[in-house]
Amino acid sequence: MSKQFDGSFREYLAAEPEARFTDWLAARAEPHWSMACTHPFTTAIGDGTMPREAYARYLIEDYTFITDLASTLGYLVAKAPGMPSKSRLSGFLALLTSEENDYFLRSFDALGIAPETYQAAAQGPVTRRFSDLLLSSAGNGSYEDGLACLLCAEWCYLTWGLREAQKPRPDAFYLAEWIDLHAVAGFQTFVGWLREEMDRLGPDLPPERQEKVAALFRKMSVLEVAFFEEAWTGQTIAIPDGL
Numbered sequence: 001m002s003k004q005f006d007g008s009f010r011e012y013l014a015a016e017p018e019a020r021f022t023d024w025l026a027a028r029a030e031p032h033w034s035m036a037c038t039h040p041f042t043t044a045i046g047d048g049t050m051p052r053e054a055y056a057r058y059l060i061e062d063y064t065f066i067t068d069l070a071s072t073l074g075y076l077v078a079k080a081p082g083m084p085s086k087s088r089l090s091g092f093l094a095l096l097t098s099e100e101n102d103y104f105l106r107s108f109d110a111l112g113i114a115p116e117t118y119q120a121a122a123q124g125p126v127t128r129r130f131s132d133l134l135l136s137s138a139g140n141g142s143y144e145d146g147l148a149c150l151l152c153a154e155w156c157y158l159t160w161g162l163r164e165a166q167k168p169r170p171d172a173f174y175l176a177e178w179i180d181l182h183a184v185a186g187f188q189t190f191v192g193w194l195r196e197e198m199d200r201l202g203p204d205l206p207p208e209r210q211e212k213v214a215a216l217f218r219k220m221s222v223l224e225v226a227f228f229e230e231a232w233t234g235q236t237i238a239i240p241d242g243l
């Protein structure tokens, strides 16, 4: 994983001349970035050691998250600078609202979670913070701000998805398919594009805007850890107000 770094992108490049802007974002988000990508919840998905209650808790909460993620993508499609970017983002939005939505509905059914439960689920404090961050960054902030949030969420899932895909699939289809959704070639290509898009735009931002993007990526990493932690332990995780 990346080595923690506290300086500017310019300073990072001086130390690592080949580095990408997105390498800097990950380094600035350490240790939270690596903690998110390696959380015990993610390894339990691939090991087949996931407790049913923990996964049910996770899916109910995550369904509210991806509903707001779909709205975030709507903002990003609107703000994307040209047709190639709009096309990539709307393709992912289409996947989220069709194939991935279908995955959730089949998984709820298999886990005995009634529609009244997942449709009426109130977001817990961590998901509310996530949603505020995603929706305010993509809705009120710049394209790059929203992109940084989306990149963190999807790159984190690709990282653990590719790792868990090395193991034999667990028997439960809802675990096996969740790995596949985050390791298939199409998802790798999309996250690869998100990185390239950020690498293309980030270096030309003024230093204070680069700092803002790095702070957003870091906040998202902290929230990804807290989100897994809540699902895993069933305990409410306190997030510092200043986050």
Ligand SMILES: Cc1ncc(CN)c(N)n1
Binding pocket: 062, 065, 066, 153, 154, 157, 224, 227
């Ligand atoms: C909390 C969270 N972060 C990211 C992802 C990947 N879309 C997700 N499903 N849930």
